Amino acid sequence: MALAPWRSAIARSLHLNRSLPESRYFQLATITPQGFPTNRTVVFRGFQDHTNSLQIITDARSEKVSHLQQHPQAEICWYFTKSREQFRFHGEISLITADAPSEVRKTLWEQISENARLQFIWPHPKAPRTPDPFPDTPPSTIPDTFVVLLFSPQNVDYLSLKGNPQHRYLYKLDNAGNWSMSEVNP
């Protein structure tokens, strides 16, 4: 698959904002089974090799996993504070769970810190706070709770707040797999 035309813009933003660790965080919106919007901060884990898909890791026990099983649509809002740019990615998410062997899941597990690994064997997220100490020995194998989300953008809305008026571009993926781009009013 060819790199999408918005890949150079996001690569530039990541470079311009590289001194800020939080420039690799973005907000992911999903919908509950009842159709209500939800929104949380997640960490960007790079693009999947040879694709335009954004990689995210999460806990199988988190609510977003059950949301995505019913409604795979999601929207990412990624604001870069230093360069004053916003990317909105609209698309669908595929879940990579423990159910099937996966190189992506293995690779991402190897890339995360021991502290990050530990969280996957902690007590159930959002259950009443466990009074006992949390486990502090990282698991030696990949726990079933470790899930990879692959986000495939179908529309990208790029806004640069520099300039007056600001600049805004829309990128769209058509059914044949080709991207088009147009400049719109901010």
Added chain:
Amino acid sequence: MALAPWRSAIARSLHLNRSLPESRYFQLATITPQGFPTNRTVVFRGFQDHTNSLQIITDARSEKVSHLQQHPQAEICWYFTKSREQFRFHGEISLITADAPSEVRKTLWEQISENARLQFIWPHPKAPRTPDPFPDTPPSTIPDTFVVLLFSPQNVDYLSLKGNPQHRYLYKLDNAGNWSMSEVNP
């Protein structure tokens, strides 16, 4: 109305992060009429006096306004980079449009800069980029495009990433208008 118990936490976060202008930005998720999630960065314009409602301003021509007319539910995700805290506010939004006289709308209009006011008389957002220069004389009266969103939280999920394990608290508003709080696993 009494201040909700999470008001002291958000006031503290705003104070701790006051050196960063972007600490007053957050991401607002809404749903399209088709039921798809959308997400964008907006600016916090303070709490409405004597309420727990967050104030946001927007353009009547923006897509979020048509989303909210069908689905008033929304979720705010507000991440504070310096203090490493996240607030998720789930609730409903009321639209304050030009249709009815409103003190809140008048007050917020008076508080924004001339540059911010100008945007409400610019060409239609997200239409093909207008080649002519954009209007540069701020309107002398409040344009009909100026809309206030009042977000009333019903659930608040507060996560502090400091500490290992981190700390997470859920606040819920019951039908009688009372807030309860519980600590949960991160």
